[in-house]
Amino acid sequence: MKTRSITIYVNGEAYSLNVAVNRTLLQVLREDLGMPDTKYGCGTGECGACTVLIDGKKSILACLSLAATMDGAKITTVAGLEQEGKLHPVQEAFVNEGAIQCGYCTPGMVMKSVSILAKNPHPTEEEIRRELEGNICRCTGYVKIVQAIQKAGDAMASTC
């Protein structure tokens, strides 16, 4: 087949489209669905700017996913983290800790951070740094990103 009809769920909403089979999830999100919050960085799986979540917790790369094979997938992008005008604790922490400079890595970084905390609510600095592999930041030196994740973890734990 050269095109396929799929239904994907992005940030809780269903989208049914007919996609060319050679389109990546990243292209479909940004161009077909008009959601540019997920970024294109390298296209080859190294920078992590295109990181999205499956089932709210599993981080994957949209640039290396064929949209046509994602029928039924439940995808979260960074714009979907906010709930009724309130920022997600990870977003809040990134802002408060000054973990954002140019902002280009931020969507992917935030999504990776959410997946880290979903698996490990109280990660050590070493655990965070290891799990941040695959998300490259050229500006911050990662220090404030690590702090933001730790702060977000604490905030999320205290509201459980």
Add this chain to the structure above:
Amino acid sequence: MSSRILPEFDLLVPQSIPEAVEMLTKYQDKAAVMAGGTDLLVLMKSGLKVPYIVSLSEVPGLDYVIYDPNDGLRIGAMATLAQVADNADIKKNYAALWESAAVNGTPQTRNRATVVGNILRASPAGDCCAAALALGGKVVLQGAAGKREVDIDHFWVAYRTTARQAFEFAVEYRIPANVGKSAFKRMTRADQDLSKLNAAVCLNMSGNVCQGARLAIGCVAPTTVRMKKAEEILKGKEITDSVLKEVEEAVKGEVTPIDDVRSSAWYRKEVSGILMKRTIQKACA
């Protein structure tokens, strides 16, 4: 070619193993099998032309990781590196494979990439390849005529060429039980890079005496290879510093690396023996 887009191809999404086999029987060399896609799609963005992609994404029952203390380990074609890295039985009993999966790439690629895919890619730098060659086991291939098994020792026949025929695909990698103590080590610039050198060992120990060893090393030949001379040195001996020194020298003499973007032939040769020695020490620790 921009890494933003993929070239055109025809996508096939079989809903069962027999359907996948039917498609491969029909298209053979014109088809590439896709599991996680983290390798194939990157190759295609760099210009690889593939008329047909047979995606295993909707074939049920291929994502298993089954460990039995008597039967050993069976890893399905769609089982991801993340599944292996999260598995305590593998960490305990097949440490080399566990580590090769846990350090490979990034968390995002590990959520998609597969052990079987790494083996089928047949890169001499493949981290899971080194672990697999040390641990032994077989690749299970499925074709129209049924299943056949190929020993891992005979699976990589030449640079990026496997024993798989165009009309079949790998459904499983299996390792027997009680393979012994194993370990994996790699040398790379940053963790998510390809290895410039990697090694894996599996030691069959009787107390302090090594009854047999499988020593695998990558990035030094067209495929991952075993250091047979070094394995002979270990056989029936206690693993002492002087035995390890002999192994180190033997490995250094046996490897035939080349210069490439990641490292030089000289450097690889120089450190190969030491890396193997340290991998053996890690297995014994």
